Amino acid sequence: MSKVTEQPDDYVPTSNFYFDKKNPAPSNFDDLQIDEEVTVKIKGKVTSIRSDSNGKSFEVVTGKVKIDIHNAKPLGIGEAMADVKKERTM
Numbered sequence: 001m002s003k004v005t006e007q008p009d010d011y012v013p014t015s016n017f018y019f020d021k022k023n024p025a026p027s028n029f030d031d032l033q034i035d036e037e038v039t040v041k042i043k044g045k046v047t048s049i050r051s052d053s054n055g056k057s058f059e060v061v062t063g064k065v066k067i068d069i070h071n072a073k074p075l076g077i078g079e080a081m082a083d084v085k086k087e088r089t090m
Helices: 077-089
Strands: 038-052 055-069
Touching: none
Parallel strands: none
Antiparallel strands: 038 055
C-alpha cells in the first residue's frame, strides 16, 4: 500500500523533459534560457489519472514536444520552411 505525503504550502508543480537519440529534443531546444517564459505543447497518451482528497494528477507518455519561446529571434524563410517540413514528417 502506498503512502501519500503532504506537500509543503509553497509547493509548485513542475515538469521535466528528457530527450535522447531515440527521442530527440525539439529543434529550438538550444534557444531556451533560464527564467524565460515558454509555451510547451505535448502530444502523447494519458497513462494514469488520480483524483482524491490530497489533489489531482495525471501522467502522460510523451510522443512529441513543441516549444514556443515567447522572445525568440524571428525565423528566416528558409528556417521556417525547414520547420514546417520537419513538423509534417513527425
